[in-house]
Amino acid sequence: MSKYVLKRFFRSILTLIAVITVVFLLMRMMPEEGYFGEAGTDKLDESQKEAILTNLGLRDPMHIQLIHFYSDLAKGDLGDSLIYRPNVSITKIIKQKAPYSIAIGLSSLGFALILGLSMGVVMAKEKNKLADKMGTFYVVIIRAVPPIVYYLFIQLYLTQIFKLPLLFDIDEPSSWILPTFAMALGNIAGYAMWMRRYMVDELNKDYLRLARAKGLSERKIMVSHVARNALVPMVQYLPASILFTIGGSIYIESLFSIPGMGGLLVDAIQLQDNNLVQALVLMFSVVGILGLFLGDVLMAMLDPRIKLHSSGGGR
Amino acid sequence: MASDVKTEKIDKSLFKFAEYDSRNAELIGYSNYSYWRSTLQVFFKNKTAVILLSVVVLLLLFTVVQPYLPNQHSPIKINVDADGLQLRNLPPSSEYWFGTNSIGQDIWSRIWSGTRTSLFIGLTVGIIELIVGIFVGSIWGYVRKLDPIITEIYNIITNIPTTIILILIAYILEPGILTIIIAMSVTRWTSMARFVRNLVIIIRDREYNLASRCLGTPLHRIASKNLLPYLVSVIMLRLALAIPLAIGSEVFLTYIGIGLPVDIPSLGNLINEGRMFIMTPSLRYQLLFPTAVLSIITISFYVMGNAFGDASDPKNHM
Amino acid sequence: MNNKKNNEVVLSVSDLSIKFELRGRSLKAIRHISLDLFKGESLAIVGESGSGKSVFTKSFMGLLDSNGWIDTGSINYKGTDLAQFKNNKEWLKYRGGEIAMIFQDPMTALNPLKKIGHQVQEAIELHQNIKGEDAKKLTIEILGDVGIPMPEKRYNQYPHEFSGGMRQRVVIATAMACKPNVLICDEPTTALDVTIQAQILDLLKEMQRKYNLTVVFITHDLGVVANVADRIAVMYAGDIVEVGMAEEIFYNPQHPYTWALLSSLPQLGTKGEDLYSIAGTPPSLYKEIVGDAFAPRNPRALEIDYIKTPPYFEISETHKAKTWLLHPDAPKIEVPDAIKRLHEHFGGNR
Numbered sequence: 001m002s003k004y005v006l007k008r009f010f011r012s013i014l015t016l017i018a019v020i021t022v023v024f025l026l027m028r029m030m031p032e033e034g035y036f037g038e039a040g041t042d043k044l045d046e047s048q049k050e051a052i053l054t055n056l057g058l059r060d061p062m063h064i065q066l067i068h069f070y071s072d073l074a075k076g077d078l079g080d081s082l083i084y085r086p087n088v089s090i091t092k093i094i095k096q097k098a099p100y101s102i103a104i105g106l107s108s109l110g111f112a113l114i115l116g117l118s119m120g121v122v123m124a125k126e127k128n129k130l131a132d133k134m135g136t137f138y139v140v141i142i143r144a145v146p147p148i149v150y151y152l153f154i155q156l157y158l159t160q161i162f163k164l165p166l167l168f169d170i171d172e173p174s175s176w177i178l179p180t181f182a183m184a185l186g187n188i189a190g191y192a193m194w195m196r197r198y199m200v201d202e203l204n205k206d207y208l209r210l211a212r213a214k215g216l217s218e219r220k221i222m223v224s225h226v227a228r229n230a231l232v233p234m235v236q237y238l239p240a241s242i243l244f245t246i247g248g249s250i251y252i253e254s255l256f257s258i259p260g261m262g263g264l265l266v267d268a269i270q271l272q273d274n275n276l277v278q279a280l281v282l283m284f285s286v287v288g289i290l291g292l293f294l295g296d297v298l299m300a301m302l303d304p305r306i307k308l309h310s311s312g313g314g315r
Numbered sequence: 316m317a318s319d320v321k322t323e324k325i326d327k328s329l330f331k332f333a334e335y336d337s338r339n340a341e342l343i344g345y346s347n348y349s350y351w352r353s354t355l356q357v358f359f360k361n362k363t364a365v366i367l368l369s370v371v372v373l374l375l376l377f378t379v380v381q382p383y384l385p386n387q388h389s390p391i392k393i394n395v396d397a398d399g400l401q402l403r404n405l406p407p408s409s410e411y412w413f414g415t416n417s418i419g420q421d422i423w424s425r426i427w428s429g430t431r432t433s434l435f436i437g438l439t440v441g442i443i444e445l446i447v448g449i450f451v452g453s454i455w456g457y458v459r460k461l462d463p464i465i466t467e468i469y470n471i472i473t474n475i476p477t478t479i480i481l482i483l484i485a486y487i488l489e490p491g492i493l494t495i496i497i498a499m500s501v502t503r504w505t506s507m508a509r510f511v512r513n514l515v516i517i518i519r520d521r522e523y524n525l526a527s528r529c530l531g532t533p534l535h536r537i538a539s540k541n542l543l544p545y546l547v548s549v550i551m552l553r554l555a556l557a558i559p560l561a562i563g564s565e566v567f568l569t570y571i572g573i574g575l576p577v578d579i580p581s582l583g584n585l586i587n588e589g590r591m592f593i594m595t596p597s598l599r600y601q602l603l604f605p606t607a608v609l610s611i612i613t614i615s616f617y618v619m620g621n622a623f624g625d626a627s628d629p630k631n632h633m
Numbered sequence: 634m635n636n637k638k639n640n641e642v643v644l645s646v647s648d649l650s651i652k653f654e655l656r657g658r659s660l661k662a663i664r665h666i667s668l669d670l671f672k673g674e675s676l677a678i679v680g681e682s683g684s685g686k687s688v689f690t691k692s693f694m695g696l697l698d699s700n701g702w703i704d705t706g707s708i709n710y711k712g713t714d715l716a717q718f719k720n721n722k723e724w725l726k727y728r729g730g731e732i733a734m735i736f737q738d739p740m741t742a743l744n745p746l747k748k749i750g751h752q753v754q755e756a757i758e759l760h761q762n763i764k765g766e767d768a769k770k771l772t773i774e775i776l777g778d779v780g781i782p783m784p785e786k787r788y789n790q791y792p793h794e795f796s797g798g799m800r801q802r803v804v805i806a807t808a809m810a811c812k813p814n815v816l817i818c819d820e821p822t823t824a825l826d827v828t829i830q831a832q833i834l835d836l837l838k839e840m841q842r843k844y845n846l847t848v849v850f851i852t853h854d855l856g857v858v859a860n861v862a863d864r865i866a867v868m869y870a871g872d873i874v875e876v877g878m879a880e881e882i883f884y885n886p887q888h889p890y891t892w893a894l895l896s897s898l899p900q901l902g903t904k905g906e907d908l909y910s911i912a913g914t915p916p917s918l919y920k921e922i923v924g925d926a927f928a929p930r931n932p933r934a935l936e937i938d939y940i941k942t943p944p945y946f947e948i949s950e951t952h953k954a955k956t957w958l959l960h961p962d963a964p965k966i967e968v969p970d971a972i973k974r975l976h977e978h979f980g981g982n983r
């Protein structure tokens with residue numbers, strides 16, 4: 001198992017290096033206006049612009065810039081914001097914003113996990129019956145329709161129906177409910193769909209014949225064999241759901257005015273704050289890669305067979 | 316019961332040998348399985364999928380034909396009244412079926428124009444995915460030496476969150492249709508490549524194909540009988556799913572401000588415009604109509620693609 | 634060999650028909666079988682794939698696939714007609730504890746994500762009313778009994794750490810842990826290496842002696858049959874065409890299908906000649922079978938074989954066959970050469 005985890009760890013590191021390098025190189029292709037901050041492009045003459053760029057180290061040879069970039073990153077320095085809050089350290093901005101995103105993200109993940117898994121179990125047990133069809137209908141709608149559509153309708157109608165606040169307010173606990181709920185919808189669909197699929201897979205496995213021949217009740221078979229085994233591959237879906245939560249946070253935080261990282265990204269993009277966009281893109285990638293690695297580790301812990309075939313290519 | 320038969324009078328002439336035809340022996344257990352027929356059978360059994368297939372076909376036809384129908388407005392023309400004033404925020408009427416937007420453009424024709432844009436993006440991404448995927452996948456599977464390298468590259472690319480790549484590329488490049496196509500295509504080819512690679516390896520190593528080759532079956536026959544069905548079904552599935560994905564990506568990028576510029580009518584732009592009126596009940600039609608059409612399109616393609624994917628999976632051909 | 638007449642009937646099947654619904658068509662997998670199972674015997678059911686051997690025995694445990702059902706007939710066990718059971722709850726009283734089953738492929742018969750010990754212990758806790766540490770002790774004992782070395786250590790291992798033969802031992806241990814009266818072995822050795830096969834068969838014989846089990850073997854391997862069976866039932870297209878003591882079937886077979894089956898034993902081939910094989914395929918069970926189901930593949934079929942289903946003709950008290958050839962009016966047929974050779978071949982063994 002440790003060899004498998006080690007291998008996955010190195011792959012994650014490799015991915016991280018690739019992502020950092022690509023992000024860095026791509027960001028150098030950006031129009032240089034993004035670096036002049038609130039002074040604006042018009043007020044500065046060419047020599048002033050040149051001075052700013054040199055100051056930022058952008059006139060150094062590319063490989064020197066890259067080395068600087070890496071050594072700064074290693075020190076936890078993501079650079080300064082250019083336009084959003086000029087000359088404020090991005091690390092500091094993120095420190096203020098991250099707790100909101102983490103709190104809402106984790107609570108929506110937990111909520112989705114409980115609801116989605118139970119929904120998947122029920123759908124598998126009631127396969128092809130009404131409950132399954134209703135569940136499938138929900139899954140299809142959620143997965144097919146772009147999330148913004150139902151986020152908008154949640155904000156539009158559910159706030160009225162349940163008399164909940166339209167926008168986020170740190171001092172108003174009820175203002176957490178809708179964003180958390182909305183952010184969970186997609187993951188509920190995902191968990192339910194995969195849990196149903198894995199349960200149905202397990203239900204067709206040969207070992208159940210022996211379990212039945214032993215005289216185990218269907219209930220016991222469901223709980224201690226089928227659902228238990230189906231949960232193991234579900235771990236693979238965890239990283240995807242973390243990514244989905246990040247994607248959702250970009251919409252939700254800006255819709256409900258939550259002062260988190262997702263909303264910050266939208267602001268940074270609209271203000272063309274190159275450094276901030278770069279830092280946030282990197283942060284999100286790290287979370288995504290970390291999630292994948294976490295999934296691999298959990299998988300190795302849960303599936304006793306994994307140490308045997310760790311050499312298989314791809315996932 | 317047994318004794319009844321024994322005491323019963325049976326015509327003695329029946330106790331002579333019957334003619335034996337070895338072909339009869341073979342005939343009885345014959346199964347006439349055909350992959351494509353079974354696929355269609357399974358598909359057409361799924362009533363929802365059949366209805367949505369008709370919806371998709373009609374939608375496709377309609378989006379193409381719509382501009383040439385009588386009484387259609389231009390999606391970008393700003394309509395004015397006799398005094399030259401913009402016909403802003405007109406509610407749905409017989410003239411402007413879905414009303415007009417805040418600068419007097421016809422929402423009905425903008426929806427279909429946006430749908431055309433999205434369909435174009437989706438199909439283009441799908442075709443790029445196909446070409447790149449099949450090309451890379453074939454090399455990946457065929458050249459054994461490259462396998463570990465491409466596998467590692469694949470693992471790294473699939474490790475990077477797609478949304479992040481989408482945002483990054485759209486942020487760096489000029490906003491436009493081409494940018495969205497590039498941003499989507501950069502990661503999407505990987506799963507097709509992996510699929511093709513596995514197919515190539517199957518044709519090389521899987522026992523039934525080995526057996527088939529030992530019996531002298533020509534390669535093209537193995538490919539067309541054992542591989543093509545899988546390939547075609549996956550192509551259909553991915554093409555169908557590329558369209559809801561293209562719509563979703565465009566809407567997402569437009570929402571965060573790096574999608575299509577406002578002068579190109581698109582579903583994302585329509586939703587963004589409609590979003591402004593979320594607090595004005597009388598103008599909500601500007602949000603409701605585009606989202607309704609968009610939902611019908613994405614759901615139809617999604618369900619149809621999956622139904623075809625299921626139907627073409629031989630495991631479901633029971 | 635003990636005289637079956639004095640023996641107690643454990644399980645009595647009469648006029649059993651089983652149907653399946655497949656792709657909207659109904660299929661008759663078992664066609665009016667009647668058969669008694671005697672206490673302590675080992676009965677082998679032989680026949681080619683698709684003859685309905687597995688379906689037949691699965692119906693004793695209520696383990697038919699959900700698209701199959703018992704159409705006619707009864708399965709009497711200890712005064713209860715199992716064929717009347719409608720729900721799982723009724724079956725749970727018999728499954729495992731009274732009738733247990735082991736399966737063909739030990740590689741897939743065990744839950745890959747559960748420790749071996751727990752899988753056996755489950756059966757003990759269910760049927761022997763022992764829990765916790767005691768159940769664990771007994772599990773380890775049974776694992777040792779079925780020939781698994783170092784059972785304490787193996788208790789905590791997972792199926793993938795076991796070889797095929799060892800897994801089949803675990804499967805047998807699971808069945809034994811249920812303390813059944815009847816054990817159904819569905820092709821217990823087919824998926825195993827030849828060297829392991831004999832070990833597993835020996836183990837099963839030992840278990841049969843130790844627990845006084847009635848054993849039903851389902852197999853298409855006549856070698857296995859010769860090794861273990863007291864009595865043989867030959868199945869073709871969902872019906873038992875001939876049944877008798879092992880000697881009777883091997884040395885005095887009467888049904889043309891039994892001849893064909895025995896003739897295809899490789900041991901009976903003569904140098905320089907092609908091995909015998911039965912031409913054609915079994916009939917489609919979707920269609921109603923008229924007459925003798927084997928007739929179309931039988932080069933020496935009679936005309937009546939195409940018209941009327943033959944009844945059982947008794948050859949001895951224990952031996953009967955469904956073929957018109959045993960009718961007094963039937964022409965006399967020379968037994969195939971290969972069958973004659975059987976005697977020379979196996980005569981010494983039995």
